[in-house]
Amino acid sequence: MTGRVPMPGSLPAPDAVPALRLDGVGVRLGEVDALRDVSLALDARTVAVIGENGSGKSTFARLLAGLVAPGAGVTRILGLDPVRQAAELRRRVAVVFSNPDAQIVMPTVAEDVAFSLRPERLGRDELRRRVDAALERFGLSALRERSSHDLSGGQKQLLALAGAFVREPELVVADEPTTYLDARNARRVSDHLLADTGHRLVLVTHDLALAERCGAAVLFAGGRVEAVGRPAEVIADYEAALAC
Numbered sequence: 001m002t003g004r005v006p007m008p009g010s011l012p013a014p015d016a017v018p019a020l021r022l023d024g025v026g027v028r029l030g031e032v033d034a035l036r037d038v039s040l041a042l043d044a045r046t047v048a049v050i051g052e053n054g055s056g057k058s059t060f061a062r063l064l065a066g067l068v069a070p071g072a073g074v075t076r077i078l079g080l081d082p083v084r085q086a087a088e089l090r091r092r093v094a095v096v097f098s099n100p101d102a103q104i105v106m107p108t109v110a111e112d113v114a115f116s117l118r119p120e121r122l123g124r125d126e127l128r129r130r131v132d133a134a135l136e137r138f139g140l141s142a143l144r145e146r147s148s149h150d151l152s153g154g155q156k157q158l159l160a161l162a163g164a165f166v167r168e169p170e171l172v173v174a175d176e177p178t179t180y181l182d183a184r185n186a187r188r189v190s191d192h193l194l195a196d197t198g199h200r201l202v203l204v205t206h207d208l209a210l211a212e213r214c215g216a217a218v219l220f221a222g223g224r225v226e227a228v229g230r231p232a233e234v235i236a237d238y239e240a241a242l243a244c
């Protein structure tokens with residue numbers, strides 16, 4: 001199955017703007033066309049992004065988060081233009097990368113999560129409540145005063161997730177967020193990401209069982225969208241391509 005496929009129960013009303021809309025989008029990184037002529041209209045709450053190494057998945061994730069600029073085409077994320085409305089996009093979208101070190105900035109675990117809330121200028125009690133809830137959600141309460149830079153890789157990944165979710169973002173863009181996690185924490189984090197807590201999710205993953213749990217999937221190959229639609233069908237396309 002290739003091209004754009006309507007998703008049952010996920011299509012917006014005809015006059016509504018889908019959460020993700022790209023028309024003819026290209027992204028060039030140095031000498032590389034990392035994304036080419038990408039056109040998508042997706043309104044599923046959870047979207048898996050799959051494909052081989054170097055196929056453009058991370059570039060797509062970074063584009064959605066406003067971290068790389070489109071060189072061509074029209075991009076709308078939550079109805080926003082990621083170039084002209086970059087500040088608004090950053091406020092409403094949270095990103096989690098596979099390398100959590102890039103996201104940890106403060107000396108202790110609790111301070112690092114609180115740092116994500118700085119723009120909201122919360123009072124002390126509300127700040128404490130939100131931070132505690134995020135730490136609890138990702139199993140970090142016992143580590144709240146620990147040095148954030150001395151955590152294990154998996155604990156750092158959980159901290160990055162707590163820092164993303166504490167902001168209560170509308171869209172979470174997660175790029176292989178379970179890479180460093182043990183089986184129990186990978187399961188727990190996957191469940192948190194997929195649970196409907198009022199956020200949308202775009203999840204870059206090589207874990208096809210996880211991708212299958214999403215509402216829609218996009219398959220990239222060579223910087224292009226190869227297939228989009230129901231995860232089971234898109235995964236079947238991917239597996240058929242891998243078998244060639």
Ligand SMILES: Nc1ncnc2c1ncn2[C@@H]1O[C@H](COP(=O)(O)OP(=O)(O)OP(=O)(O)O)[C@@H](O)[C@H]1O
Nearest residue numbers: 029030031032034052053054055056057058059060
């Ligand atoms: N900063 C960069 N400068 C130049 N080329 C880049 C840069 N980042 C990525 N690329 C290239 O862009 C293409 C897409 O890379 P991208 O990281 O989006 O792939 P990916 O599907 O996420 O891969 P993986 O599964 O290995 O993480 C690749 O050919 C890659 O080499």
